[in-house]
Amino acid sequence: MENPPESTYCGKCATRLDSSREPGEPLPSVTQTLHAAPEELGTGSTFAGRYQVIEELGAGGMGRVYKVHDTKIGEKIALKLLRSEATLDRNSLERFSNELKLARKVRHKNVCQMFDLGEAEGTRYITMEYVRGEDLRQLIRKVGRLSPGQAVAVARQVCDGLAEAHRLGVVHRDLKPQNIMLDEDGNARIMDFGIARSLSGEGITGAGAFIGTPEYMSPEQVEGKDVDERSDIYSLGVILYEMVTGRRPFDGETALSIAHKHKYETPEDPRKLAAEIPDSLARLILKCLQKDKAARYESAQALNADLALIEGGLPTMEKALPKRKSVTTRDITVTFNLKRLVVPALAVLAVAAAVIILVKVIGGKKPSPAAPPSSGKASLAVMYFENQTERPGLDKMAVTLLTTNLSRNEDLEVTSTQRLFDILKLLGKQDARTIERSLATEVATRAGVKTMLTGSIIQIGGRIRLTAELIDVKTGSIVGTQIEDGTKYDDLFAMVDGITEQVGKQLGGGKSVGGLKVADVTTSSLEALEQYQKALDLMMRWDNPSAANLLKKAVEIDPKFAMAYAYLAMAQLSTMISVFDPYTDLTEAKNTLELAKKYSDRATAGERIVIQMTEALLNRDITNAAGFGRELLARNIPAKWAGMSILNEHWRRREFQEGIRMAKKMIENDPTAGNAYNGLAYCYAYLNDYPAAIAALNKYIAVHPDDPNTYDSAWEISLWAGKYDEAFRYADEALRTHPAWIWYEGHAGLALIHKAQGEAARERFRRLERDSPAWRGTAAFYLGLSYLSDGRHREAQTEFLRAPGLAQENGQKRNEMMYWFFLGEAFLIQGNVGQALAKFEGAEKASAQYYEHDFNPVPLTRRLYAGRAFLRQGRIDQAVSAAEEISRVIKDRGLPAEFLDFRFLLEAEISLAQNKPEDALRTLGRASFFARHSSPHFWRAKAAAEEIQGRWDLAADCYRKFLGIITLANEEFYDPVRYFYELSMADYNLGRIAEKTGNAAAAKDHYQKFLERMRAADPGIPEVADARKRLAALGS
Structure with missing residues (x-):
């Protein structure tokens, strides 16, 4: 049977029909094999004058593989003989050789090293690492x-x-x-x-x-x-x-x-x-x-x-x-x-369009180049160097050193490596292995610089040559060439010094700036620099744990490497949010930063400001951190946390419009700045502009789809807005796109609790516990929250009691500590003050196992909770003593003023117990933004104070916080048990307020929602009986 002329594949054997084949030329078969090399090497024989055969390891389509002893290097290796050259054309062999040369550069503990492609005795062969x-x-x-x-x-x-x-x-x-x-x-x-x-x-x-x-x-x-x-x-x-x-x-x-x-x-x-x-x-x-x-x-x-x-x-x-x-x-x-x-092979062509999609998502038009620096100085970007040596990473090290050293020249304005990386991210080229001239020009144009520096590092025999070219970004013409030579890799530092002087002289109007030795402000160790360079690459990708490991190696090699210590402190901090968490111990990062300060004479002027800004953050001094951030931006040094320090200051002062302007400025400078989109969204959310907040978060997701914080923020703000279905959708979307983000099972369940779908929520929590043993404690705790929100307090207590033990089994000491507090709060809600006080004491004991340094804020938390328990018993004097002890502990341990929030929260409740609502409100007014942002006790006390004074609308606003402001359950001064209990009671409280304002229809609606949520509640909950009574009186 003949194949029709238009056939692409043979109808009998499925072989591709080659239209370029000459008439009569035989078709290649789909079962075609490569003939084995005819050579066979006997045990004990020597091949190519150096490889003594130990044994044959196998044979296959490419030939035979032997375990051999390489007499030249004195090691066992594997030798693979290929079929004879007659069956490989010249182009194939050239391609084969080039591919293996490239593969040979892969050196990693999880890769078998390829050594060489050679020819001897008429046979081609490959040598590689021998693995047992x-x-x-x-x-x-x-x-x-x-x-x-x-x-x-x-x-x-x-x-x-x-x-x-x-x-x-x-x-x-x-x-x-x-x-x-x-x-x-x-x-x-x-x-x-x-x-x-x-x-x-x-x-x-x-x-x-x-x-x-x-x-x-x-x-x-x-x-x-x-x-x-x-x-x-x-x-x-x-x-x-x-x-x-x-x-x-x-x-x-x-x-x-x-x-x-x-x-x-x-x-x-x-x-x-x-x-x-x-x-x-x-x-x-x-x-x-x-x-x-x-x-x-x-x-x-x-x-x-x-x-x-x-x-x-x-x-x-x-x-x-x-x-x-x-x-x-x-x-x-x-x-x-x-x-x-x-x-x-089915010949189908596909074109990727990820960058086009990204640009459409984040603005609909191509971002314009940045405005050129207005300082009047010569502007420069150190772009890329081609590495033609056998030392991997030498190109990136050269770029880092040149950027650092040239930035010391007061006549130059040098764009930071971070800024250039951000532009590459915008173009979807952050992982580009090589940067062509056209891409470099695009990046430099967007950076707003007039000149870029590129070049190469070449190894010729025993010499190393560093060649640099200054290129006019607008015209593409080379305006200067610089060359420095060395004899070893460690000469890179001296070669960079020479290039720095030549570039400075050329761009500085002929003025010579000598004496700028890059080792004076970095390190003199190439090995330390290599670890540092790799760490910076990881930090730009927000992989702080991996970066920290490399930075520790860098300072082990060079114990006086100032900026390695500075970045290590940042990596140990993990995220900037950590400085706002009262339970995060910053001691390790502070100790590391002390070493950066000690050796700060080995840092540039701009880097010393970065060190000062980091110190302010670690001291939770947001105002000074923002001041240093402004100084960095004024010097055109876009340090990673400079803009965020300023944005956080606006946040703390509740200057949300100013925060929006700052976030937009950050995005204008870097359209991929995820933290800026996040900050922008929360500023909008605090102004109740939820559509704008969600729009910012959708851009955040588009720019950083693999950052779990994107979906977390979208989930959280959807809950703030009361869009429970949207919150659930974001949680499920996170799981669908990133199966390993298993905690989003919990997020989905918490959204379902807000929808009063307790059983559906419990299904998600049980799945989390079943599939993820490390999350068993969290899953048990979430199960308790779901029962609590349904009024099923006994079942909630059973789950809450499981959580500390499961956390302990998994070595989760912080979780164990906090679960004791929350378990105590659950007992307090039920009126079991003795058990509550015992659990609070248990939390303080657990904290001694969690904190490794002198820092321990848990005694403050224990006194806050114990004071509230005392009030439940009418023991106001003991509650007052607990508040005074909080101040004494803060003073004795030298804790920042923000920790006084623990006292303010307790004193507000003391004032309520004394029927002094105005005093309670004044005390709450002294609390920091973070207590307002994250403490359910703040809003419960404020609601009670406003209600006592008959300010019904303000009281209702406070009760509504428990219908979605999930930060009250998961950030800073959080208490999820109190939050979800108040969530379960929110419609009851809002119904009462509606009755007092004469809105019977709203009151009935709230009572009906409350009773529907409580349909399986434990008997004896007084609010349930009262809601039924009130609803009946309203004529339901």
Whole structure:
């Protein structure tokens, strides 16, 4: 049967029909294989004059693999012989060589190192690291399937290796269990980087063929489209699926049938095959297996971050791999069996448009370039340097050093690295491995500079050359070239000094500025600088924990590295919000910053201001922090927290319009500034402009879709606005797009509580407890809140009693401590003062296990809660004594004035007990913004004071705070038990207020809502009986 002329594929064997084939030329078969190399090496023989053969490890489509002793370096390595050169054309060999040169740069503990491609005795060969162990395929066959914890542990290591390879531009393209080695130390090692990509050309496989293993190929590989790191993410998703279920998502009789399934069929939910798989892990796997690569994780780092969250919720005992015997690399699958590797390539072209979408979302038009600096100084951006040495990262180190040193020249205005990174983010190029001249020009134009500095670092024999070019941004012409030479990598510092002087002289009107030695304001250690540089890259991506580890290494190498200490202090602080949390111990960050101050003579003038601003923040001195922030911005130094320090000052002063202006200015300077969108949204929310707040948050989500805070803020402000369905939608959307964000199960449940759907909420909390052992304490506590809000206090108490023990089991000392407080509050609500006081004391005892330094605010909290308990018993004198003790503890421990909020909250309740509502209101007026923002006791006391004085509208406004201002349950001075109890009573209280104002219809509506919520409440709750009585009197 002949194929019709218009056919693309053979109707019999599915081989692609090549239209360029000459008449009579035979068709390449889909089952075509690469012939094995004819050479066979005997044990004890020597190959290429240096490789003594120890044993043969395996044979496959590419040839044979041997374990050899390299006599030149004195180590065991693996040697892979390729088929003879006659079957590889020149272009294929050149491409193969280039790919392996690139793959050779991947050096990571989770990657098997590729060494070289060589030729000897008429045979091509590859040398690589020899690894002793077994491959993942063997392990799966031996144990059937891995536990979720074991699978996640392996996958995380693979992600680490992939991340490093992808950073260097290397995509594996044939990731599979056979290519993942588990060595004797338990490390996962990725094998054969660079080979599959090298084999994808026509010279090796024939036209229309594609290299890859069908069972693990991404849909775009099946179609023959361009692939990137997301193709490796897909393959890793298949491997994860196989690890936890014991089978692959797609199998078939032929390579083509399997490829077809990858392209068109939906994989079965892995939970149907293994019920013990957590929902979060199943969702993560299915996200990796999305057909559209844009819907997958965008990077190995993003995938690894979610895996880490899932791993944290799994029992520790699950994470160890099964014991295995040691085997040699003979057991690694080294074959490239092209019966399964080659499938027809479907030629379909796809174009990615993520940047266009981003620009549309955040403003609908292309952002305009920034206005040029108005100082009159020469403006400069140090853009990029090409690294042509064998030392990775030398290019970024050069950029950092040049930016730092040139910024010391008073005649120059140098744009910060952070600012340039922010512009790259806006363009969607923050992860670009190389920056072309056109992109550099675009970034410099947007930065508003007139000149940019680019260049290269070249290693020629024993010499290192640093070449820099000054380029006029507007015309593109080179206005100056600078060259410095060295003999070793450590000469980079001196070479930067030389370039600094030459650039300064040229841009400074011929004036020479000598003596600016960059080591004086950074470090003289290249190793310390390398750790510091990597840490800065991570901090720009908000990965503070990883950055902190690198910065600790930097200061170990150079104990006088001032800015490494400064950034370490910031990383230890984690987020700026931490300074507002009264329970966060800032001692470690303060101690670190003291070292930055000690060595601050080794920092630039601008960096010293950054140190001062950080110190003010750590001292919770918001006013001075904002002052330093303004000084930094006035000097055109856009430090990471400068704008936020100013915005937080406006927030604290309740200057929300000023805050809006500041946030908009931050966004104008950096349209990707997520914290600015967040601050803008909360300013709008405090002005009750919820549509504007949600619009800002939707832009925040669009700009930073992988930041969990985006959805958290949208969820929270939706609750503020009373849009409970929207809050629930944001929580579910977060779970759908990021399966590892398991805490959003809790968010969804809390939204359902606000909707008076207690049983539906409990379903979400039970799922959280079932699937995430690390969240069991939180889930139990949330279950208690759901029962409490339904008036089922006995069941609530049962769940609250479970929470501290579960937190203790998981080593969550802060949670354990706070659960004791909240449990005591639950007893206090029921009138059991003795039990309440005992729980408050238990919280203080637990705090001694939590805090490692002298800082401990829990004695203040205990006195606040105990004082309120005393008032419940009518013991006003003891409550007054508790308030006085709060002031004494603050003074003795040198705590900031903000901690007086604990006293003000107690004194307000004392005034109410004394029937002095005006005194209560005056005392509440002395409390900080943060108490107003986050304490349910503040609003409960204010509601009572306003109601006593007959100010019904003001009292009603206070009671409405408990219908969605969720910050009263989860931030700073929070108390979720008090908040959700008041939520359960809100309609009852609002009904009473409506009655007093003569609004019978509103009163009836509130009482009906209250009684509907309380339909299964415990008997004996007086408000329930009173609501029924009042409703009857209103003529329901």
